[in-house]
Amino acid sequence: MTQDEIDKVATFAASRGKLMSLAYRMLGSRAEAEDVVQDAWLKWHLADASTVLTPAAWLTTLTVRLAIDRLRHLRMERQSRAAGWLPEPWLDGIAPSAEEEALRASAMSYGLLLLLERLTPDERAAFVLHEAFDCDYADIAQTIGKSVANCRQIVHRAKTRLQRAGDGRRAGGKPEPTVDPSAHARVVERLRAAIEAQDRAQLLCLFAEDAVVLGDAEEVDAGAAIASARWVDQVSSSVHTAEAVTINGRAGVALLSPEGEITGLLDVVGVRDGRIVRLGVVSSAGSLRAVNAAWGARAVMRLLRRIGRAEPVMC
Structure with missing residues (x-):
């Protein structure tokens, strides 16, 4: 293995936990997230790293776009099932892996994952990046290929849709109280x-x-x-x-x-x-x-x- 290949492996390994957590938040499935991260690795392996100024941002953008494409396909598949579909829970380990540490750092409850199913792929990507990974709108715009103003509007619209969906869970349209x-x-x-x-x-x-x-x-x-x-x-x-x-x-x-x-x-x-x-x-x-x-x-x-x-x- 050449030094460039070793550097590529090290760079990807340093970002893998975040990429896995991001893909899981986007797709609600650990297996699907692993497939997306594997695709990101293959594209990174074939890329000319000398032309990439910020590998972490490049990998994040690639993973989000792969996840958006995958989510569009999965939505049709999930809607065609006779039974319902729920996000796959992520069980925390006793000795957490890099993926589990990244998941905790960008924690979203299972209930919120259920609500995220109501968002479009672009809305979900923008919301997850902003709320779970604290990305600013300029970074989100570059990642999903939209303008800054458009991303700000997308996140606002996503929050409004989630609030309405959450409020509708209780009879009379009142939100469930926060539980300790x-x-x-x-x-x-x-x-x-x-x-x-x-x-x-x-x-x-x-x-x-x-x-x-x-x-x-x-x-x-x-x-x-x-x-x-x-x-x-x-x-x-x-x-x-x-x-x-x-x-x-x-x-x-x-x-x-x-x-x-x-x-x-x-x-x-x-x-x-x-x-x-x-x-x-x-x-x-x-x-x-x-x-x-x-x-x-x-x-x-x-x-x-x-x-x-x-x-x-x-x-």
């Missing part, structure tokens, strides 16, 4: 404990009368009280165990099969007066593939085998 993280965590732990105990009565008590359950699989319904009751009946009879996890920087619940594979991820998106008003349920095999590859039982067993083969450490 510790209060949110207590509700999530009560949910986990009730699922673990298969306590149907306690599960039903956790949901508000106007609760909505959003799912990415056909068996999960969206609706009010009857939908949450139907979901409660399903989960209380089919889940082997429930574990506390951190999803996009916030407390959540992982549902596990008897074999230790993750069969569902629950994110309590909305809480009011200590009860759940909006729950996101990710349970499709496709959405959980990346999660199980990193955290499922088979992934844990592979890690244990690697540890078992390692040389003992002398203390």
Whole structure:
């Protein structure tokens, strides 16, 4: 490997965490984000680095444009599905990777990722760059190929659309009140404990009368009280165990099969007066593939085998 190639690898490695986080925010899918970042690497590998004045900005611009193109394609695909589609949750690790550190630094809640699905690709790119990565309008304009004035308008329009969408989540058009993280965590732990105990009565008590359950699989319904009751009946009879996890920087619940594979991820998106008003349920095999590859039982067993083969450490 030549020195230029080594420098290229080092430059890309230094930006990869940010690029991965940016692509994930744009696409709502870790697998799709990895594909976009891989495409960015291939284009960077083939580029003449001597003509690039600021590699980090070049890579950011390339990744955003690749993500915009990919998002336009995915939107048609997602809208054609019989079942719903939800963003793939990002589980935080015990020893965070560069991607996880970048994700935390540009944190957006899972609930906000749901709302971002309402934006156009250009609106989503401008909003994510401005709000999550603190980019100024001049940088955003250069990245997405719009004028500064246009980008300012795009971000303003995106904020207005998100505010209206968020306000509409509660009957009467009133926004859900902001919930303290510790209060949110207590509700999530009560949910986990009730699922673990298969306590149907306690599960039903956790949901508000106007609760909505959003799912990415056909068996999960969206609706009010009857939908949450139907979901409660399903989960209380089919889940082997429930574990506390951190999803996009916030407390959540992982549902596990008897074999230790993750069969569902629950994110309590909305809480009011200590009860759940909006729950996101990710349970499709496709959405959980990346999660199980990193955290499922088979992934844990592979890690244990690697540890078992390692040389003992002398203390």
